[in-house]
Amino acid sequence: MHPRRASHCCPELDHVHLDYKMRGLSDHSFRLSQLTVVLCVDHLVIYLLLLLDFESPEGAVSNPEFFNYGVEAYEAFKKGALTSDIIDEQKKVQEADLVIFQFPLYWFSMPAILKGWMDRVLCQGFAFDIPGFYDSGFLKNKLALLSLTTGSTAEMYMKTGVSGDYRYFLWPLQHGALHFCGFKVLAPQISFAPEIASEEERKAMVASWAQRLKTIWEEEPIDCTPPWYFGQ
Amino acid sequence: MHPRRASHCCPELDHVHLDYKMRGLSDHSFRLSQLTVVLCVDHLVIYLLLLLDFESPEGAVSNPEFFNYGVEAYEAFKKGALTSDIIDEQKKVQEADLVIFQFPLYWFSMPAILKGWMDRVLCQGFAFDIPGFYDSGFLKNKLALLSLTTGSTAEMYMKTGVSGDYRYFLWPLQHGALHFCGFKVLAPQISFAPEIASEEERKAMVASWAQRLKTIWEEEPIDCTPPWYFGQ
Numbered sequence: 199m200h201p202r203r204a205s206h207c208c209p210e211l212d213h214v215h216l217d218y219k220m221r222g223l224s225d226h227s228f229r230l231s232q233l234t235v236v237l238c239v240d241h242l243v244i245y246l247l248l249l250l251d252f253e254s255p256e257g258a259v260s261n262p263e264f265f266n267y268g269v270e271a272y273e274a275f276k277k278g279a280l281t282s283d284i285i286d287e288q289k290k291v292q293e294a295d296l297v298i299f300q301f302p303l304y305w306f307s308m309p310a311i312l313k314g315w316m317d318r319v320l321c322q323g324f325a326f327d328i329p330g331f332y333d334s335g336f337l338k339n340k341l342a343l344l345s346l347t348t349g350s351t352a353e354m355y356m357k358t359g360v361s362g363d364y365r366y367f368l369w370p371l372q373h374g375a376l377h378f379c380g381f382k383v384l385a386p387q388i389s390f391a392p393e394i395a396s397e398e399e400r401k402a403m404v405a406s407w408a409q410r411l412k413t414i415w416e417e418e419p420i421d422c423t424p425p426w427y428f429g430q
Numbered sequence: 431m432h433p434r435r436a437s438h439c440c441p442e443l444d445h446v447h448l449d450y451k452m453r454g455l456s457d458h459s460f461r462l463s464q465l466t467v468v469l470c471v472d473h474l475v476i477y478l479l480l481l482l483d484f485e486s487p488e489g490a491v492s493n494p495e496f497f498n499y500g501v502e503a504y505e506a507f508k509k510g511a512l513t514s515d516i517i518d519e520q521k522k523v524q525e526a527d528l529v530i531f532q533f534p535l536y537w538f539s540m541p542a543i544l545k546g547w548m549d550r551v552l553c554q555g556f557a558f559d560i561p562g563f564y565d566s567g568f569l570k571n572k573l574a575l576l577s578l579t580t581g582s583t584a585e586m587y588m589k590t591g592v593s594g595d596y597r598y599f600l601w602p603l604q605h606g607a608l609h610f611c612g613f614k615v616l617a618p619q620i621s622f623a624p625e626i627a628s629e630e631e632r633k634a635m636v637a638s639w640a641q642r643l644k645t646i647w648e649e650e651p652i653d654c655t656p657p658w659y660f661g662q
Contacts, residue, residue, distance in 0.1 A: 266625070267541075268581070304545075304548075304549050305545070305548055305549065305552075305602065305603075305606055305607040305610075306601070306602030306603075306605075306606025306607065307539055307545065307602050307606070308545075309499075309545075309549060310542045310543070310545040310546030310548075310549050311542070311546070313536075313537070313539065313540075313541075313542040313545045314542030314543070314546075316536075316537055316542075317536050317537065317541060317542050320537075332592055349500070357656075360564055361605075361606070362601070362605065362656050366598075366601050366602075366656070366659070366660070367601065367602045367606055369538070369594070369598050369599065369601070370537065370538030370539050370598075370599045370602060371537075371538075373538075373593075373594065374537055374538025374539070374593070374599055375537040375538065378537075393498070424589075424594050424598070427598070428598070428660045
């Protein structure tokens with residue numbers, strides 16, 4: 199496709215070592231919210247955005263030789279050493295019978311800050327374990343519901359529309375995250391394209407949501423398996 | 431499902447108004463990275479995590495009455511008023527023929543910090559416009575590739591596995607984000623479950639990736655439409 203590039207692309211990635219232990223690690227705290235490393239290998243510039251955002255109040259990273267966020271969060275959970283903001287959020291989840299996530303759809307998913315909530319709060323030990331996921335997930339007696347607004351219209355999110363069936367983009371969120379943690383998932387509440395809707399249409403969207411909430415406890419969860427999302 | 435709750439759930443959400451203009455807004459800067467509002471409506475506690483993370487160096491929010499991140503980013507782009515970190519990232523994208531996203535799969539998606547990169551960098555005006563998306567997206571002469579590691583095994587990501595076909599979770603990322611911006615998408619590079627693989631298997635994963643990169647410019651993109659993801 200780019201024949202002019204064929205001659206100078208042979209990065210030997212396997213001998214690249216990043217000694218990130220030298221950067222930002224100390225005995226008492228660990229917080230690297232963003233670390234960009236630029237590698238130049240034979241005309242190919244590679245930007246590595248290291249994805250670390252972890253704070254251990256006790257400074258006890260269980261494996262300083264090989265940082266793994268999921269493992270560190272799991273170890274911190276077991277020791278009661280998670281940061282207080284995460285513990286506070288976990289308490290809210292623990293007390294809830296139904297968790298409603300309300301958000302605008304960004305890139306067929308949640309906005310990053312809400313994704314960060316999921317990455318940090320729903321940690322191993324709290325929300326699941328291995329084994330202990332999907333129908334055996336630790337939040338299995340709770341309900342979850344995604345209530346979201348889209349930029350595109352309902353027509354674009356039909357099976358034959360340019361953006362495909364709206365159920366397609368729900369799979370990672372509803373099955374990969376919520377169901378994995380054991381949540382029973384209620385049908386999503388989707389308000390399509392409120393930005394270009396009339397005032398009357400917007401009021402109808404809110405009214406229908408408010409109406410639904412009155413009987414929300416009577417609803418049965420969806421069957422959160424591939425046929426619901428992709429058909430038979 | 432929760433009959434004991436049926437009697438006290440009738441929130442009137444439509445008359446809730448949040449005057450967030452009072453919090454953190456000034457004439458010269460706007461940065462609300464996280465604002466949690468707690469509403470108590472008839473025994474139902476609702477936590478609203480307001481999803482704002484926007485910095486306008488000119489303090490010129492185009493519509494202070496109704497904050498919309500996408501609109502503000504679009505306006506800032508057109509005025510050249512985006513923050514320098516975003517402009518720097520957009521320059522890197524603009525200069526690239528191929529953008530490789532390397533990440534560990536978190537909740538069937540990117541880690542939040544990388545999702546934040548997409549939310550902020552691929553803004554309207556830069557990466558797409560209306561019209562000007564999917565095959566007409568502004569990055570249409572570029573290639574993109576997702577290279578990711580998973581926690582689960584390849585067997586779990588088969589069509590009949592508990593996590594469903596791995597192509598299912600690629601839909602929002604490859605189609606909803608990359609293709610929407612015009613990128614041609616190369617086949618993903620997935621290294622399944624390196625954490626539980628042997629040292630030999632891990633070396634083979636890296637070697638196969640390095641081998642592939644040698645001829646990456648000769649590859650043809652996938653047909654980024656529903657049949658690739660979900661079959662016919």
